[in-house]
Amino acid sequence: MEGGVDYLIDERKKAQFDVEAMKVAWAGSRQAFELSDRIAKLVANDPIFEKFSRPMLGRKELFKNSLRKVAHAWKLIIDLRLSEEEAKLLRHYIDEPAYTDLQWEMFIPAIEGQGTEEQKRKWLPLARKMQVIGSYAQTELGHGSNVQGLETTATFDPQTDEFVIHSPTLTSSKWWPGGTAKVSTHAIVYARLILDGQFHGVHGFIVQLRNLENHTPLPGITVGDIGMKFGNGAYNTMDNGVIRFNHVHIPRNQMLMRVSQVTREGKFVQSDVPRQLLYGTMVYVRQKIVADASKALSRAVCIATRYSAVRRQFGSRNGGPEIQVIDYKTQQSRLFPLLASAYAFRFVGEWLKWLYTDVKQRLEANDFSTLPEAHACTAGLKSLTTSATADGIEECRKLCGGHGYLVSSGIPELFATYVPACTFEGDNVVMMLQVARFLVKTVSELGYKQPVGTTAYMRRVTALMQSNCAVRTAEEWLNPGVVVEAFEARSTRMAVACGQRLAKFENPEEGFAELSADLVEASLAHCQVIVVSKFVEKLQQEIPGKGVKRLLEVLFYVYALFLLHKHQGDFLATGYLTPKQASLANDQLRILYSKVRPNAIALVDSFNHTDHLLSSILGRYDGNVYPKLYEAAFNDPFNDSDIADGIHQYVQPMLRQELHSAKL
Ligand SMILES: CCCCC/C=C\C/C=C\C/C=C\CCCCC(=O)SCCNC(=O)CCNC(=O)[C@H](O)C(C)(C)COP(=O)(O)OP(=O)(O)OC[C@H]1O[C@@H](n2cnc3c(N)ncnc32)[C@H](O)[C@@H]1OP(=O)(O)O
Numbered sequence: 001m002e003g004g005v006d007y008l009i010d011e012r013k014k015a016q017f018d019v020e021a022m023k024v025a026w027a028g029s030r031q032a033f034e035l036s037d038r039i040a041k042l043v044a045n046d047p048i049f050e051k052f053s054r055p056m057l058g059r060k061e062l063f064k065n066s067l068r069k070v071a072h073a074w075k076l077i078i079d080l081r082l083s084e085e086e087a088k089l090l091r092h093y094i095d096e097p098a099y100t101d102l103q104w105e106m107f108i109p110a111i112e113g114q115g116t117e118e119q120k121r122k123w124l125p126l127a128r129k130m131q132v133i134g135s136y137a138q139t140e141l142g143h144g145s146n147v148q149g150l151e152t153t154a155t156f157d158p159q160t161d162e163f164v165i166h167s168p169t170l171t172s173s174k175w176w177p178g179g180t181a182k183v184s185t186h187a188i189v190y191a192r193l194i195l196d197g198q199f200h201g202v203h204g205f206i207v208q209l210r211n212l213e214n215h216t217p218l219p220g221i222t223v224g225d226i227g228m229k230f231g232n233g234a235y236n237t238m239d240n241g242v243i244r245f246n247h248v249h250i251p252r253n254q255m256l257m258r259v260s261q262v263t264r265e266g267k268f269v270q271s272d273v274p275r276q277l278l279y280g281t282m283v284y285v286r287q288k289i290v291a292d293a294s295k296a297l298s299r300a301v302c303i304a305t306r307y308s309a310v311r312r313q314f315g316s317r318n319g320g321p322e323i324q325v326i327d328y329k330t331q332q333s334r335l336f337p338l339l340a341s342a343y344a345f346r347f348v349g350e351w352l353k354w355l356y357t358d359v360k361q362r363l364e365a366n367d368f369s370t371l372p373e374a375h376a377c378t379a380g381l382k383s384l385t386t387s388a389t390a391d392g393i394e395e396c397r398k399l400c401g402g403h404g405y406l407v408s409s410g411i412p413e414l415f416a417t418y419v420p421a422c423t424f425e426g427d428n429v430v431m432m433l434q435v436a437r438f439l440v441k442t443v444s445e446l447g448y449k450q451p452v453g454t455t456a457y458m459r460r461v462t463a464l465m466q467s468n469c470a471v472r473t474a475e476e477w478l479n480p481g482v483v484v485e486a487f488e489a490r491s492t493r494m495a496v497a498c499g500q501r502l503a504k505f506e507n508p509e510e511g512f513a514e515l516s517a518d519l520v521e522a523s524l525a526h527c528q529v530i531v532v533s534k535f536v537e538k539l540q541q542e543i544p545g546k547g548v549k550r551l552l553e554v555l556f557y558v559y560a561l562f563l564l565h566k567h568q569g570d571f572l573a574t575g576y577l578t579p580k581q582a583s584l585a586n587d588q589l590r591i592l593y594s595k596v597r598p599n600a601i602a603l604v605d606s607f608n609h610t611d612h613l614l615s616s617i618l619g620r621y622d623g624n625v626y627p628k629l630y631e632a633a634f635n636d637p638f639n640d641s642d643i644a645d646g647i648h649q650y651v652q653p654m655l656r657q658e659l660h661s662a663k664l
């Protein structure tokens with residue numbers, strides 16, 4: 001057997017559930033599934049969207065090709081009259097970071113959230129028709145996480161009724177904004193507002209960067225690319241830029257003025273809208289990043305699972321086939337929790353989208369009451385899901401052995417493109433510290449204020465602090481209430497312990513800094529409560545299809561008990577579990593892996609990923625791995641000739657012992 005075609009055919013026959021129904025459960029609804037499936041096929045069948053050769057292209061060629069793809073996609077959007085939702089799916093399936101990500105996911109949302117009605121009327125139609133192309137220029141060479149520390153200035157000039165945008169130092173150069181180096185005509189620039197010599201906080205300003213006729217930078221603007229980034233292909237399709245402003249004048253009405261206004265006389269007016277709304281675009285994108293995590297993780301898991309069923313090592317008896325590596329318990333204990341995590345992140349992402357939609361509607365009606373919780377949830381879940389996904393993709397590479405390191409496995413480029421998600425839109429540790437602030441506040445108010453939303457479980461603080469887990473057999477772990485309660489108790493105990501230790505410090509900020517590593521762990525525990533509970537809520541809904549709900553229940557227990565096993569130190573140290581109960585959870589986990597095993601291939605088929613999206617020989621739907629790996633090796637341009645450039649010049653003289661006289 002040269003390929004694994006028959007292996008995957010056999011594997012698919014083992015499925016104990018309705019794969020088509022699981023595809024619908026994964027997509028969220030039949031309508032969402034059909035829409036997504038249609039756009040995936042549209043992209044997969046269009047040769048312009050080919051991406052297999054991307055890692056082999058030089059930067060300039062890569063970038064030009066990316067511009068071509070975007071132009072082709074925009075033409076399709078117009079010709080086929082695609083809706084905004086379809087256009088977003090198109091961008092997802094094209095799977096190439098590009099300036100349009102910033103246009104649609106940051107520039108437009110920033111104007112929607114922070115602009116006045118008049119500003120929205122002027123800028124949104126232009127942006128939605130791509131008559132202006134915008135980016136999001138917040139981070140600087142010297143500051144990214146500390147937004148209040150940004151140095152770019154926007155000084156009001158009452159004479160001309162304009163703001164003067166200026167980069168006073170080298171470190172104030174804008175650094176990283178995607179789409180800016182070569183493409184965007186405009187940017188939302190975050191700068192310190194200065195009125196009559198007084199600083200009035202950081203605000204967003206719409207600044208034109210380039211001439212719309214010939215695309216040259218406007219006077220006073222120095223702009224360029226910040227250089228190659230990690231990995232071949234990967235995020236290098238994006239032109240992340242550096243911008244320097246030398247006293248660039250913009251009209252007063254280009255400050256985004258929903259939160260605060262500057263009058264014609266240069267007076268600062270703070271409206272009732274909280275200043276945190278300036279950070280609203282980041283809340284929106286963090287929510288998108290959570291939804292995106294399950295897509296990236298499911299891709300890596302799909303590749304590793306299919307390949308693990310094709311790959312065989314050891315155990316051949318009487319010349320029969322060797323063992324499929326997916327049958328090794330160690331392979332299962334590394335792979336199946338990632339498979340379960342992909343489903344868990346899918347469902348928590350769905351919930352977070354709902355939460356964001358709710359907050360957005362409230363904000364539009366000037367109800368800001370749920371903003372702190374939305375901020376804590378988006379920041380924390382962004383951190384949890386991206387860290388787990390980045391680690392998970394790397395684990396999938398190792399699960400594929402040596403072949404996982406080949407670019408043609410699809411994993412290296414996926415990893416290189418994905419890992420910056422742990423940093424952009426808020427470094428993951430900085431984000432967890434935001435959750436910590438929210439938790440500390442919640443815990444300190446427990447005596448007189450009922451926690452709500454995702455911290456509502458802390459209302460039962462006394463019970464969660466005092467009662468202990470009652471599990472006596474491995475079987476008793478198969479109870480969602482028991483599992484969720486364990487996570488809630490561990491989280492409450494960790495948060496309360498941090499609160500008690502913080503109270504011993506005279507200066508709370510000093511205490512917060514000193515205990516920050518523990519606070520990050522407590523925040524992670526709280527975020528895990530959210531993911532675990534949202535999975536349970538999903539299971540409480542009606543989920544049609546033979547065996548679908550049962551398999552999702554299995555995956556829920558795999559996800560939760562794997563976390564419990566991984567973090568058993570916390571569960572034991574907080575005193576909620578005994579070592580025996582932790583060990584029973586691990587026993588149950590092994591039983592659960594054997595329930596996943598026959599369904600593993602069908603579970604990854606349910607992601608409905610096309611071969612185009614996976615761009616992986618190891619993860620091919622048909623399992624025809626070895627012939628295609630062999631073919632791809634000889635299709636590599638490096639194999640065009642048997643004698644590579646440099647062989648005659650540098651190797652042959654060595655073989656002939658003539659190196660001393662060779663021209664090097
Ligand atoms: C390859 C994978 C692709 C996945 C992508 C998928 C989809 C996305 C699609 C498109 C996007 C494409 C690419 C993305 C590119 C990335 C773009 C960027 O990175 S843009 C730059 C992002 N920058 C940051 O995230 C900076 C991080 N820093 C901050 O957010 C803040 O400064 C802070 C660290 C959170 C706060 O710092 P500080 O303590 O100084 O805070 P203050 O300003 O004083 O405010 C404190 C006060 O405000 C509350 N708060 C903070 N943030 C928010 C918020 N967002 N919303 C609501 N409230 C907020 C905070 O809790 C405090 O409250 P309180 O304690 O009550 O006073």
Ligand SMILES: Cc1cc2nc3c(=O)[nH]c(=O)nc-3n(C[C@H](O)[C@H](O)[C@H](O)COP(=O)(O)OP(=O)(O)OC[C@H]3O[C@@H](n4cnc5c(N)ncnc54)[C@H](O)[C@@H]3O)c2cc1C
Nearest residue numbers: 136137138139143144145176177178420423424425426429
């Ligand atoms: C691919 C990519 C695309 C990007 N696109 C954009 C864009 O379009 N627009 C834009 O404006 N920006 C963009 N960025 C910038 C990005 O948002 C920042 O890099 C990010 O917010 C992190 O900030 P930083 O670089 O200042 O990290 P730093 O804050 O300098 O982090 C360095 C280290 O310090 C730690 N640290 C920092 N502060 C604290 C603290 N208070 N407590 C404990 N530890 C701390 C961090 O955990 C980290 O380990 C992009 C970045 C990347 C990688």
